[in-house]
Structure formats: structure tokens, C-alpha cells
Amino acid sequence: MANNKYIYDPETLSYIPVENTLKSKLKKLVPYAIGGGLFGLGIYIVTAVFYFTPKEKLQAQQIKDMKSRQAIFIERLNEADKELDELAVLDDSLYRTMLGVIPLDSTQRMAGTGGSNSYEEMINSDIPSEIIDSYKMLDNLVAKMNVQKSSYSELFKEATINVNRLQHLPAIIPISNWDLKYIGSGFAPRRFHPILKRWRQHEGIDFIANVGTKIFAAADGVVSSARLSDSFGRVVEIDHGFGITTLYAHMSKFEVKQGQKVKRGEVVGYVGNTGLSAGPHLHYEVHVHGKEVDPVNYFFKDLTAQEYRAVVEKAQSVETCME
Known part of the structure; x- marks a missing residue:
């Protein structure tokens, strides 16, 4: 009796026994089967994704x-x-x-x-x-x-x-208190001239410094010219032999004269603001066989590789020259 189930019939006011067929039993089991399957699938996914054996964990x-x-x-x-x-x-x-x-x-x-x-x-x-x-x-x-x-x-x-040739190469920076922040325009085919108000080639590099700052010969040589120029002001040129010459412009004062022999590091003059100049600075050029070349390429005695790159970047970034 305990396993028999009944439903109440209000018309007859009596209880009618319910037949417990296989179909009805299976119908009742379906929700449990689906729930169990989903639960098992979830456990499998979690295990597959998050659980590894110690060996698999080590390999991963x-x-x-x-x-x-x-x-x-x-x-x-x-x-x-x-x-x-x-x-x-x-x-x-x-x-x-x-x-x-x-x-x-x-x-x-x-x-x-x-x-x-x-x-x-x-x-x-x-x-x-x-x-x-x-x-x-x-x-x-x-x-x-x-x-x-x-x-x-x-x-x-x-x-x-070529030991002798090396001594006559302009291998040092020609100014005493140079610093990256005081480097102006570098060698370039096109720079804006602040006085002439037009673009033109800049054939050297500008070192911004106070009037009276010492200027040094970049290498051994002979002073080929110490003169006054309309554009360069007081300017000194040194012939180093081997087709190489250097030029130092806008000086306030000469310390050498034409025909004088000089050694690398010897004072040849002082920074000034003469000629077509927008402010106190040294305009420095290097010529090889009569052609202007980038002076930065010759600063190998004063610059490390990192400093050399920094000087090049700084000089190339300035678009307005000092003269």
C-alpha cells in the first residue's frame, strides 16, 4: 500500500488509484538525467581546463x-x-x-x-x-x-x-667649454640665415659661447690667413697639409698671425660677435681639398661613440644658423 498512489475525484467523492507505468516512470527520470548530464559535463570542463597532473604542470x-x-x-x-x-x-x-x-x-x-x-x-x-x-x-x-x-x-x-697625417687631422673640438646644449646649427645644405632672412647652405657648425672664450687649433698646421671679413668678421684659416684646412670665424680677437706654425690645442683667438652674426659664437669649418665637409666627422679625439651620435642629432635638429 505504501507504494500505491491515489488522486481524489470530487465527482465521486472518492480516491482513485494511479497506475505507475514504465512511461510515467521514465518521464519522471528525464529531468534528473538531464541535470546529471549537465553537472557531469561541467565537472569535465573544469577538470580539463584547470586541472593538470604534476608532470603536465611542470611541462607547461x-x-x-x-x-x-x-x-x-x-x-x-x-x-x-x-x-x-x-x-x-x-x-x-x-x-x-x-x-x-x-x-x-x-x-x-x-x-x-x-x-x-x-x-x-x-x-x-x-x-x-x-x-x-x-x-x-x-x-x-x-x-x-x-x-x-x-x-x-x-x-x-x-x-x-700615416702617423704624421693623424697629427695634422682636425681631431678636437676647437672651443674650451663646449657642451651639447651650446651647439647651434650643424653642417647642412639648407639653413635659415637670421640676418639675411633667407635659406642657404651652412658649411660648418656653430658653437654658442661667451665673448672671450678660447678657441683652439684643431690640429698642427700653418696659419694661412688671419683677416677681417664682411661676413665672417675676424676669421682665421689654418692649413694642416694633406689637403685639409680649418676655418674659425666671428672672433673678437686674434692670437696668431699669417704664416705662424701652430700645434693642436694652441689658442688661435677668442669667441666674438663680429661680421654677420646673430650672437656670440664660433663658426667652425673643415675643408678637404677645397670642399667643405661636416666637422663632426673629425671630433674623434673628444667624443665617445654615444657623444658623437648626440652631437650629430643636436646639430641636425637646429634649423636656424647663427650667421
Whole structure:
């Protein structure tokens, strides 16, 4: 009796027994089956996503660490490649210039880099592409380093042969209290002249300084001219031999005279504001075989590689010259 169920019939005022068929039983079980299935599926998803065996957890952490180290390795390779490119720029624009050696062209600089034949076996294997790219970057870096090493060996030989020529190169900054913040316009094909109010070529570099600041000879040589010019004011020119001359303009006072021999670092005059000048400064030029060249390329005795780059950037950023 306990398992029998009844429903009340108000018409007959009596209880009618309910038949407990298989269909009705199955119908009652459906909600429980669906709920249980969904619950089981949820447990499976949570387990699959968030639960690993200790071995799987260790492997996942190792993969994460390897990817992190790989990223650091790539970053350092890029930094080394950038530094090597900067050394190449200094080599061509500075060291080779001072020794009169022709700069290396891009084909020579890139000799031995590139190519994919040596990586075909790696590409066809299961090695990740990131690892293959690292090998390529490292090989290119080594090839460029070998080219730079050969270049330095060549320059060292030239330096030992041309010791006398090096003494006559304008290798120092010609002003005593130079500082990056006091550098004006640099060598450029087009600068605005503050007095003439027009754009024209600027054939040197301006050092802003107080009147009376000492000006030094950039190298050994002979004073070829110490004169008064309408545009340059008091100006001194020094012939250093080997086709190289330097010019120092807008002086307030001479300390040398024409025909006088001078040594590198000797005072030749003092900063002034003479000629077509917008303020006290030294306008300094370097000429090689009668052609104006960028003086910054010859400051190798006073500047580190980082300072050299900073001077170039500063001089190129100023659009208005002092004269």
C-alpha cells in the first residue's frame, strides 16, 4: 500500500488509484538525467581546463619559461645588431674619413649574411620557427662582426703608416667649454640665415659661447690667413697639409698671425660677435681639398661613440644658423 498512489475525484467523492507505468516512470527520470548530464559535463570542463597532473604542470611552466627566455634572447640579438650598425656608421663616417680610406659599401657590409640553404634541414624538421629565426639572426650578426673586424684591421694598418697625417687631422673640438646644449646649427645644405632672412647652405657648425672664450687649433698646421671679413668678421684659416684646412670665424680677437706654425690645442683667438652674426659664437669649418665637409666627422679625439651620435642629432635638429 505504501507504494500505491491515489488522486481524489470530487465527482465521486472518492480516491482513485494511479497506475505507475514504465512511461510515467521514465518521464519522471528525464529531468534528473538531464541535470546529471549537465553537472557531469561541467565537472569535465573544469577538470580539463584547470586541472593538470604534476608532470603536465611542470611541462607547461617549462614551456612558458622557454618562451620568456627566447624573447629576451631575441631582444639582446636586436640590441647587439643595432650597436654593430652604429659602429659601422662610425667606421665609415669617422675612422675611414680621418685616415682617407674609402668607406665600405652596403654590399661589403652585408657579405656573408642572408641565404636560406643552410636552414632547409631545420625548416623541414619539427624545430619551432622562433628557434630557426634566432639561428638566422645570430649567423647574420657573426657575419657582420667579421666584416667589422676586418675593417678595423685594415684601419690599424693605415694608422701605423700615416702617423704624421693623424697629427695634422682636425681631431678636437676647437672651443674650451663646449657642451651639447651650446651647439647651434650643424653642417647642412639648407639653413635659415637670421640676418639675411633667407635659406642657404651652412658649411660648418656653430658653437654658442661667451665673448672671450678660447678657441683652439684643431690640429698642427700653418696659419694661412688671419683677416677681417664682411661676413665672417675676424676669421682665421689654418692649413694642416694633406689637403685639409680649418676655418674659425666671428672672433673678437686674434692670437696668431699669417704664416705662424701652430700645434693642436694652441689658442688661435677668442669667441666674438663680429661680421654677420646673430650672437656670440664660433663658426667652425673643415675643408678637404677645397670642399667643405661636416666637422663632426673629425671630433674623434673628444667624443665617445654615444657623444658623437648626440652631437650629430643636436646639430641636425637646429634649423636656424647663427650667421
